[in-house]
């Protein structure tokens with residue numbers, strides 16, 4: 075859905091709440107030219123106890139961590155960004171929404187050297203439904219192994235959520251959609267499975283869960299961390315530091331994506347080959363159902379993962 079069709083009117087920009095239409099930047103902004111920004115994507119759920127941001131603290135920590143390789147200095151304290159976000163959601167009267175903090179080198183000069191460019195910070199929030207569609211949550215998506223590879227972490231820090239990295243995600247995702255698939259799966263430079271363009275991957279085999287390790291060129295997804303914890307609490311063994319070869323995708327019993335946007339989305343086919351029963355697998359369904367019960371606060375566990383608005 076386009077922003078024009080949404081009932082949203084405010085953005086927090088460099089310390090102030092501004093009208094949505096006035097949240098503008100200069101065309102010679104460093105981050106626009108060189109992809110030198112870092113960002114987060116966070117969901118706020120409409121829960122039985124009011125709107126609650128899922129794992130805000132962890133997202134905020136990753137936000138500041140993402141700045142480190144770029145020597146980017148956010149001048150606001152985490153508490154200020156938290157306060158701004160809570161007030162933004164309140165001002166916009168949003169119950170469930172997606173929250174997008176972004177920090178980037180701003181306008182000063184356009185050498186690749188960002189010296190002198192300010193670190194500008196903005197937080198926006200807007201309503202957002204299921205990323206890959208409601209139907210996908212139930213029946214799964216068909217994915218294509220992309221011909222594009224992920225950056226190696228020796229080329230660009232893949233554990234930082236950097237705007238420039240998402241050119242690779244866009245290429246992979248668009249290639250998949252052009253070929254009739256809902257989403258891509260991207261291999262790393264070694265040819266092992268890394269992740270989706272905006273999702274981590276889990277594989278189920280013989281009742282145990284596997285997910286590529288942090289050195290496989292993946293983002294250390296917060297939904298990934300949450301699902302590992304939930305699955306272990308449910309009694310599953312989770313192997314979270316493995317390499318997964320391309321062929322193992324086809325022989326998996328189940329596959330699913332995790333992400334703040336994608337939540338827990340089953341994968342039913344890879345390159346037109348059915349995975350398991352060709353729909354949402356039983357363990358995926360169990361974990362997905364636990365995840366949704368938790369984020370909507372229908373179960374009380376892990377209240378520490380929530381920041382109530």
Ligand SMILES: Cc1ncc(COP(=O)(O)O)c(C=O)c1O
Pocket residue numbers: 115243269270271272273274292293294295296297298332333334335
């Ligand atoms: C490349 C990539 N991998 C994985 C994820 C999932 O991370 P998270 O669960 O923290 O949203 C995302 C989404 O932010 C992503 O962009």
